Amino acid sequence: MIRTILSGAVLAASLAVASTLPAGAHDMEPGMAHAGDVMIHGAVARATIGPAPNSAVFMTLTTEGEADRLVAASTPAARMVELHESKMADGVMQMSPVEGGIAIEPGTETVLKPGGLHIMLMGVTAPLEEGGTIPLTLTFEKAGTVEMVVPIGKATAGHGHSH
Numbered sequence: 452m453i454r455t456i457l458s459g460a461v462l463a464a465s466l467a468v469a470s471t472l473p474a475g476a477h478d479m480e481p482g483m484a485h486a487g488d489v490m491i492h493g494a495v496a497r498a499t500i501g502p503a504p505n506s507a508v509f510m511t512l513t514t515e516g517e518a519d520r521l522v523a524a525s526t527p528a529a530r531m532v533e534l535h536e537s538k539m540a541d542g543v544m545q546m547s548p549v550e551g552g553i554a555i556e557p558g559t560e561t562v563l564k565p566g567g568l569h570i571m572l573m574g575v576t577a578p579l580e581e582g583g584t585i586p587l588t589l590t591f592e593k594a595g596t597v598e599m600v601v602p603i604g605k606a607t608a609g610h611g612h613s614h
């Protein structure tokens with residue numbers, strides 16, 4: 452019974468946050484946007500823990516047109532943003548910049564997720580707290596530039612490695 456009441460309170464708090472999103476989200480859900488033929492969905496920024504300086508943004512990218520590439524990302528919430536890929540090398544998870552951008556192919560979901568492709572936020576200007584949002588600008592080779600609102604989700608394990 453207590454658990455039910457608490458869940459209701461948490462849900463109400465979540466809805467309150469969602470209703471105060473900044474302009475620019477249009478009528479789309481936070482974490483969703485489109486640039487030309489490219490659709491962005493499920494975007495989420497990882498909350499930071501304590502004084503951790505880095506975070507990452509994950510999302511799913513699809514195209515309803517021709518192949519494209521995510522070539523750049525930026526946000527005022529971090530001093531530097533890079534497109535990264537994490538890979539296991541000699542039993543150790545390592546990450547490196549993606550040369551030439553992240554490919555988006557017709558008929559396929561390009562999934563940015565912990566342990567794989569991600570948008571790395573280096574040097575966050577303030578802690579990223581779950582339930583908040585950050586603005587994010589994405590630039591695609593063909594579809595151009597789009598500004599979107601990205602919700603901040605849970606701090607997840609799996610991307611805690613450093614450079």
Ligand SMILES: [Cu+2]
Pocket residue numbers: 507535536546547569570571
């Ligand atoms: Cu990274």
